[in-house]
Amino acid sequence: MLQKLREKSSGLLGTIVIAILIVPLALFGIDQYLVQGGNSTAARIEAPPRWWPAAPSWWPASMLWQEEVITVQEFSQAFDQERSQRRAQQGDAFDPRAFESLDSKREVLEKLVDQRVLKIAAYDDGVVASDALVRSTIQDIPAFQVDGSFDAQRYQMALASQAQTPKQFEATIRDGLQVTLVPVGVQDSSFVTRAEMERLVRLIGERRDVQLLLVPPAEDTAAVSDADAQAWYEAHPEDFLSQETVTIEYVDVDARNLPAPAAASEAVLRARYEDEKARFVEPEERLASHILIEVPADADDAARKAAEDKARALASEARADGADFAALAQANSDDAGSADMGGDLGWVGKDMMVAPFEEALFGMAAPGVSEPVETEFGWHVIQLREIKAGAQEPFEQVRDTLAREQAEADRASAANELVTRVVDQIYKNPNDLSGVASATGLDVQTVGPVARDASDGVLAFPAVKREAFDEVLIQDGTISDPVEIEAGRHVVLRVTAHQASSTQPLDAVRETVDAAVRADRARKAARRQGAALLGRLKAGETLASVAESKGLAEPNPIPGLQRGMPVPNEAINRAMFAAQAPSGEAPTPGMEVMEDGTIALFVIEAVTPGDDTAINAAQSEMLKGQLEQVRGYDDAQAYTRSQRLRMQVRVFEENL
Structure with missing residues (x-):
């Protein structure tokens, strides 16, 4: 058979057929391979x-x-x-x-x-975000502002904390603008x-003069047949679910009950001061401005040399008597974040700028203009405007701060030690809280059965409730990790019993089922009765005569009813304002049935539009x-x- 297949496929016709089949099979095969083999696509x-x-x-x-x-x-x-x-x-x-x-x-x-x-x-659509728009967008970001104005120093610090260069951030802003320019423009063009x-x-200020008659629901006392009860029960199983419950035992580990730590000695405080002396130094800062001549990463040697020559020419011009560095920066700097501010970078401290820039700035002995400095962004001409020298704060000046911090550290250390003992005991015996209790001197407490809507004691904390109903803890019966519910307060718990939610048998909920059937029958009867009464009103009968025929008090007049007022409830208010305005002197009747079967009959006598x-x-x-x-x-x-x-x-x- 294989020989015959080879012979048939070796002819001209077979070759053509195979060639035709190869293309779609190959393409569909590749598509399936990409979709199924690299299953890393969400959309x-x-x-x-x-x-x-x-x-x-x-x-x-x-x-x-x-x-x-x-x-x-x-x-x-x-x-x-x-x-x-x-x-x-x-x-x-x-x-x-x-x-x-x-x-x-x-x-x-x-x-x-x-x-x-x-x-x-x-x-x-060819949407492009201009450099000016990118620059103004960056300057309008509140995170880069101080007292409502763009601050170049804060901008540089924020980018450095995210390990981002200005060029990368500008590209991100540009991409975002290009995506949102049209939809934002569409939104802003609305009128x-x-x-x-x-x-x-x-419409908002419209008022309506209404007469309202509430017809109380007729009580349904007829027996509910077994067939009707069964039908309702089967049609509404979600109404007869028992609540899921758990019984838990727990230990409340509250570090606030620990004795206060002893005051730290003078030697401990002085040792802490020496260890953290750098904290109490007001660092040296330098008020600086710069001009950036940007050099693209893929620039050739000629472009790099041209940028260097331009930077050197600007440095020479900035050193000339009467030179305005800010004006030079506004006209020549490629730094979108500082150009409009005259190159102002604000007060610059150590570790805020890239290394070559920082070395040049802090290497200057006095205010002035540096030689051009090359960094990964291009060539910088730096102007040092002012120097703020650092100073060491003496021990006596920071002693109270050290004492307070040491007390907090000792208290936190004691709390951590307590929690560590708890964790150690959990590892030793993950199914028994008695070890935790003995190691901490605390009592094991029990609560339950409790449902998910419980809000007493430790179950008032959602984090504890989540652990109590965690499927893994329920199935394994193991002790939870410490759950921090307040600062310094943890709870560890174990589920000792669990009752899953399930549909209760009909016999257990028969009274509830019967009540639901009667309420449903009453609502349907109320709708039928309401439709009949509404028909009488539409036929010309007055609301007062309907009230009299039902042995009810006179209708309640509601002059100047406003839209949205819950009179007698929001649903009826909506029905009243959904009704047509009266034509001529004939009022417009309407009807709405409340959830409890009460029939609200009303007539709209007059409509006053808002002014x-x-x-x-x-x-x-x-x-x-x-x-x-x-x-x-x-x-x-x-x-x-x-x-x-x-x-x-x-x-x-x-x-x-």
């Missing part, structure tokens, strides 16, 4: 090429499409950042297990996808017309700004959605 965004917007998505045209990939690592970093932000916002109420849901992951991923969509759209404002004010002259200019402008902000945000979101429609987005949920 892939593909778009037609910039020069062919109508390019089809089928092969081979699809090979020309642009592609942006969000890796699993990028997603994980964004997800971790979102987790940190929510933990900071919610504090102890933050539940990390709830945050790990697929919905949370998709929410974070969707933000990343939108960013990549906007990146492609910006490239296609509200005068007619819209007038209509909005009339747009009743608010002052400041209030009108504030309202206009709020409306424009909301509308602008919606417009920006619509722009992003419209860009996504022309792209193909594939999400790999299995990698999230």
Whole structure:
């Protein structure tokens, strides 16, 4: 058979067929290999090429499409950042297990996808961020400002703490601006017309004269059949779940109960002073400015020499009598962070600048202008304007500070020693708290069974509650790690019993089921009765006559009812303002059924629009700004959605 196959495939026809099959098989094979073999993709965004917007998505045209990939690592970093932000916002109420849901992951991923969509759209539209815009954006960042003004020293320190160069940071800002320029422009271009404002004010300030009649629900006392109870029970199983409960034993390790440490001796304090003498030195600082002649990393020798010559010429010009260094910096410096400030770097201390710059600055004996200095950024001309010498603070001046710090250190050391003893005992016997109790002299306390909504004692702390309901601790019965619930206070606990949540048998919840069935029947009966009463009102009967026929008191008049007032509740207020305004002298009837089956019958007798002259200019402008902000945000979101429609987005949920 193999011989026959070889013979058939060796002819011209076989060769053509194989050639045709090789291309798609190879391409699809490679695609599958890339997708499955390198399973590190969270999402892939593909778009037609910039020069062919109508390019089809089928092969081979699809090979020309642009592609942006969000890796699993990028997603994980964004997800971790979102987790940190929510933990900071919610504090102890933050539940990390709830945050790990697929919905949370998709929410974070969707933000990343939108960013990549906007990146492609910006490239296609030729969006470019100018140097001036990058510079002004950096100077407007509050983290780089002192008293509302850009501070070059703070800028340099902030970048150094993040191990970033100004060039790298400027590139990051430029990329971000290019992605956001269009959507921000769309958002900022939103406007509200005068007619819209007038209509909005009339709606917001609208008042209605209403008559309201509340018809109490008829009590349902009829028996509930077994069939009806069974049907309701099976249709609403989530309503009859028992609460998950745990019983825990714990030890409360509170360092505040430790005896106060003895006061440190004079010798200990003097030894601490000698060890930390550098802390009490006011460091030397130098007030400096500079001019940067930037040299790209890939510059050739001619470009480097030209930059050096320009720096030397500027240094000579800056040393001339009457020279204005700030003006020279504004006209010639390539440092976006300081050029507009005349090259001002503020007060510069040690370890704030790159080594060659620092050596040159602190090597100057007196104020003046240095020879050009080469660093990784290019050539610098440095102006030393003022020197602030350092000084050593004497022991007597800082003794109280040292004593306070030593007392805190001794107290923290005792607390750490106590927690260390706890941890040691947990390692020795991870399933029994008696060792922890004996090592610390503390009692083992027990609480439970308790549900997740418990908030008494140590269970008032969300961190303790999370440990108490941790699946691993429940299954293994081991002691938790120390949980810090307050400064210096830790709790270690062990789950001794656990009852999982489960659907309770019908017999156990029959009374609850019967009550739910009766309430449902009452609501349905109320809707039927309300519809019939509303029909009578629409037929021309007055609300007063309906009240009389039901043996109820006169309707309650509510003149000047405002939108949003909870009278008698928000749902009925919405129904009243959703009803049509009365036509002529005939009032507009309406009806709403409350959750408890009470029927709210009402008639709208008059509608008074809000007066747009009743608010002052400041209030009108504030309202206009709020409306424009909301509308602008919606417009920006619509722009992003419209860009996504022309792209193909594939999400790999299995990698999230």
